[in-house]
Amino acid sequence: xxxxxxxxxxxxxxxxxxxxxxxxxxxxxxxxxxxxxxxxxxxxxxxxxxxxxxxxxxxxxxxxxxxxxxxxxxxxxxxxxxxxxxxxxxxxxxxxxxxxxxxxxxxxxxxxxxxxxxxxxxxxxxxxxxxxxxxxxxxxxxxxxxxxxxxxxxxxxxxxxxxxxxxxxxxxxxxxxxxxxxxxxxxxxxxxxxxxxxxxxxxxxxxxxxxxxxxxxxxxxxxxxxxxxxxxxxxxxxxxxxxxxxxxxxxxxxxxxxxxxxxxxxxxxxxxxxxxxxxxxxxxxxxxxxxxxxxxxxxxxxxxxxxxxxxxxxxxxxxxxxx
Numbered sequence: 001x002x003x004x005x006x007x008x009x010x011x012x013x014x015x016x017x018x019x020x021x022x023x024x025x026x027x028x029x030x031x032x033x034x035x036x037x038x039x040x041x042x043x044x045x046x047x048x049x050x051x052x053x054x055x056x057x058x059x060x061x062x063x064x065x066x067x068x069x070x071x072x073x074x075x076x077x078x079x080x081x082x083x084x085x086x087x088x089x090x091x092x093x094x095x096x097x098x099x100x101x102x103x104x105x106x107x108x109x110x111x112x113x114x115x116x117x118x119x120x121x122x123x124x125x126x127x128x129x130x131x132x133x134x135x136x137x138x139x140x141x142x143x144x145x146x147x148x149x150x151x152x153x154x155x156x157x158x159x160x161x162x163x164x165x166x167x168x169x170x171x172x173x174x175x176x177x178x179x180x181x182x183x184x185x186x187x188x189x190x191x192x193x194x195x196x197x198x199x200x201x202x203x204x205x206x207x208x209x210x211x212x213x214x215x216x217x218x219x220x221x222x223x224x225x226x227x228x229x230x231x232x233x234x235x236x237x238x239x240x241x242x243x244x245x246x247x248x249x250x251x252x253x254x255x256x257x258x259x260x261x262x263x264x265x266x267x268x269x270x271x272x273x274x275x276x277x278x279x280x281x282x283x284x285x286x287x288x289x290x291x292x293x294x295x296x297x298x299x300x301x302x303x304x305x306x307x308x309x310x311x312x313x314x315x316x317x318x319x320x321x322x323x
Contacts, residue, residue: 003180009151010040010116010172013158014078018048021076024162027054027063028080028117037082038118038177064090064115068097071113071167078162081117084133084171098167099142110165114158118174119147120211121261121309127297132262134209137169138239138271144192145239147171149213150181153236156190164192171238173211195242197249201231203323205249206315207272208259209235215259218312219319226316228323238268246272247279254285255322259310264292286322291315 004012018024025048030037032045032055045053056063060081067077081087087094098111122130138145146161146168148154154172161168198213199220208216213234220230231249235241250256256276258269269290276288291310299305 003182004151005178005180006148006151006154006172007038007040007177009155009183010158011042011044013155014041014162015044015047017159017162018044018052023074024076024078025052025054026078026080027056027067029056029058029082031055031080036080038174040177041080060086060089061093064093065097067113068093068111071098071111072101072109076112076162078114078116081115083122083129083174084117084119085129085131087115087117087133094137094143094167094169095140099140102166103142111167112165114161114168114170116158116161116170116172118177119171120173120175121293121298121305122174124300124302124305126300130298132260132293134171134238134260134262135267135271137171138241138268139266143167143169143239144237145169145171146192146237147210148236149176149210149234150179152181152184152187153190153196153234155183156187157192157236159189160192163189168192171210176211190236193237193240193242195236195245196234197245198232198234199230201229201253203229203253204255204257204319205231205233205253206257206259206319207233207235207246207249209238209268210261212259212261212310215310215312215315219257219315222312222316223319226320228319230319235268235272241271241275243275243279246275250276250280251283254283256284256288257315257319258288258290259315260290260292261309262293263295264290265295267292289318289322
């Protein structure tokens with residue numbers, strides 16, 4: 001079967017949904033003429049025109065507020081942030097307008113909007129352009145937070161996000177755009193709130209999401225050489241999080257490791273471990289382990305950047321100790 005890149009599948013999915021529903025439009029900086037800072041929107045302007053693929057000024061607060069107003073009035077915007085770091089300029093709109101309006105209007109006003117763009121650790125672009133916002137947005141009532149790994153995740157989750165009548169945070173990973181995978185046609189649309197067991201195992205559960213899955217999969221392969229059978233769990237959705245799949249996996253393996261690029265304080269791994277301790281503490285044979293980014297702004301220097309992030313070798317060492 002032919003493989004396709006994450007960049008291409010996101011573009012194709014947006015185009016497919018825009019063909020189905022004329023209320024959907026894409027807006028953001030350089031999404032039209034330049035075809036996206038990361039070329040995700042390549043070809044969309046030619047097909048749909050400038051009324052549905054809208055180049056905006058460099059003002060995240062401005063075009064985010066505009067998009068939320070459009071969503072309140074029946075349209076279905078897809079907002080591209082050139083990077084989620086720049087969405088800091090629009091976070092008041094995302095949280096106080098998009099996330100809270102459905103509740104504060106007594107269920108009368110839906111906000112069918114998708115906020116998407118590259119998230120996570122980039123490559124040598126320094127601290128202000130390279131951080132993981134997963135736990136930030138997962139903290140907010142009213143937002144759904146999705147974080148795809150491969151093309152199946154990206155396509156199925158994005159379709160679900162675009163069709164959803166609530167605001168969705170869609171955290172793509174900059175360093176996954178060029179990665180190619182084979183699309184699983186059986187998962188044409190993925191249910192929001194459902195994790196995926198990437199590999200079944202019996203000795204230890206390794207949980208991650210987005211690019212952290214690369215480390216999880218590499219760790220699993222190394223552990224297999226040491227006769228340790230790891231189960232690998234892809235969270236996919238960070239809010240709502242799939243508690244049942246996490247709990248059932250830990251019941252089987254009795255050991256758990258959680259990997260994330262973000263910082264450990266109040267992080268996604270902390271939430272996952274809290275779920276496990278609250279629900280299946282008695283099934284644990286040893287303490288849960290978490291591996292996250294070091295508690296520093298990400299360094300620019302390549303050697304320091306590498307040291308600031310989780311690595312498969314360090315995870316394998318601890319897994320062998322607990323197994």
